Amino acid sequence: MTQWLDEAQQQHWRAWLAANTLLLDAFSRDLQEAHGLTMADYEILVRLSESADWRMRMSDLAEATLSSRSRLSHQIDRMERAGFVERVACTDDKRGYFAVLTDAGWDILVAAAPCHVMSVRERIVDVLTPEEFAALGNASKRLLDHMGADPA
Amino acid sequence: MTQWLDEAQQQHWRAWLAANTLLLDAFSRDLQEAHGLTMADYEILVRLSESADWRMRMSDLAEATLSSRSRLSHQIDRMERAGFVERVACTDDKRGYFAVLTDAGWDILVAAAPCHVMSVRERIVDVLTPEEFAALGNASKRLLDHMGADPA
DNA sequence: CTCGGAAAGTTGGAGTTTCAACTAACTGCG
DNA sequence: CGCAGTTAGTTGAAACTCCAACTTTCCGAG
Numbered sequence: 001m002t003q004w005l006d007e008a009q010q011q012h013w014r015a016w017l018a019a020n021t022l023l024l025d026a027f028s029r030d031l032q033e034a035h036g037l038t039m040a041d042y043e044i045l046v047r048l049s050e051s052a053d054w055r056m057r058m059s060d061l062a063e064a065t066l067s068s069r070s071r072l073s074h075q076i077d078r079m080e081r082a083g084f085v086e087r088v089a090c091t092d093d094k095r096g097y098f099a100v101l102t103d104a105g106w107d108i109l110v111a112a113a114p115c116h117v118m119s120v121r122e123r124i125v126d127v128l129t130p131e132e133f134a135a136l137g138n139a140s141k142r143l144l145d146h147m148g149a150d151p152a
Numbered sequence: 153m154t155q156w157l158d159e160a161q162q163q164h165w166r167a168w169l170a171a172n173t174l175l176l177d178a179f180s181r182d183l184q185e186a187h188g189l190t191m192a193d194y195e196i197l198v199r200l201s202e203s204a205d206w207r208m209r210m211s212d213l214a215e216a217t218l219s220s221r222s223r224l225s226h227q228i229d230r231m232e233r234a235g236f237v238e239r240v241a242c243t244d245d246k247r248g249y250f251a252v253l254t255d256a257g258w259d260i261l262v263a264a265a266p267c268h269v270m271s272v273r274e275r276i277v278d279v280l281t282p283e284e285f286a287a288l289g290n291a292s293k294r295l296l297d298h299m300g301a302d303p304a
Numbered sequence: 305c306t307c308g309g310a311a312a313g314t315t316g317g318a319g320t321t322t323c324a325a326c327t328a329a330c331t332g333c334g
Numbered sequence: 335c336g337c338a339g340t341t342a343g344t345t346g347a348a349a350c351t352c353c354a355a356c357t358t359t360c361c362g363a364g
């Protein structure tokens with residue numbers, strides 16, 4: 001016998017789902033309109049910029065951005081065409097490649113970051129009380145843990 | 153001067169983002185493996201099944217599922233091909249169409265629902281304390297309100 | 305050394321989403 | 335009435351994602 005959700009649970013669940021969709025849409029739209037970037041582009045730029053030598057192995061980057069290898073590979077194709085990253089062969093492991101941030105990639109990240117942070121603030125951080133926001137973050141962290149995901 | 157996020161805020165934000173991605177992936181995968189449905193399919197089936205006469209105007213359905221008209225149109229194409237819905241011309245407004253749930257659509261929804269609810273429980277509802285889950289839902293609701301979204 | 309399996313990454317095609325352009329029908333104002 | 339502007343919905347192409355198959359290289363046991 002299925003244990004259905006009660007009315008309140010149903011509402012929480014749907015709110016969570018709807019908020020995700022609308023927020024993610026909004027962030028993408030903001031980034032897109034202002035700088036022609038997608039969320040995926042942006043996350044890759046961020047990860048690379050935070051890495052030593054502005055570079056990361058394809059697999060590590062895929063894992064960090066919660067993306068499949070295949071998806072990342074196509075994604076890096078596009079970003080390479082756009083001039084934001086370069087592929088550099090890894091000499092230690094000849095199967096491997098690094099995705100390396102270019103100056104152009106850095107520049108667009110620097111240009112886009114303030115506007116992205118702004119929209120995260122406007123739509124989430126500053127909308128909630130600090131307690132509510134922390135609760136949202138902590139609940140998310142618990143859910144991640146339960147799935148065995150690294151919180152990094 | 154950009155007001156960056158502090159360390160804790162950064163972590164909450166990233167946790168939220170990661171949890172969304174992983175959870176949504178997981179729900180899709182569960183539905184896909186068990187019944188060959190996508191989340192989008194499932195939500196449409198749910199909405200239609202909850203509507204009078206198992207039918208909804210295309211625009212209303214698009215709005216309810218937070219999808220663009222174009223996306224919904226393609227989506228309904230596929231579901232019509234699969235036999236889960238039908239398009240029925242609207243006689244009042246000759247521009248309009250109803251998406252109507254078929255018996256086959258109802259059947260697959262009935263088959264898929266328990267397994268979907270199960271996975272929502274397993275991955276969210278039963279993972280958190282009732283307080284944490286409520287906090288997640290309420291925060292989401294607040295964010296929706298702030299975006300002017302109807303909580304229905 | 306060498307061979308089988310695992311890991312890194314890419315590829316192509318099919319499926320999905322987005323965007324802009326389009327048709328057809330409705331609405332209301334002069 | 336009659337036509338300008340809106341609304342409903344579709345379409346096709348381009349962008350993106352997913353999946354399965356593939357190549358190359360690495361690793362470890364014998």
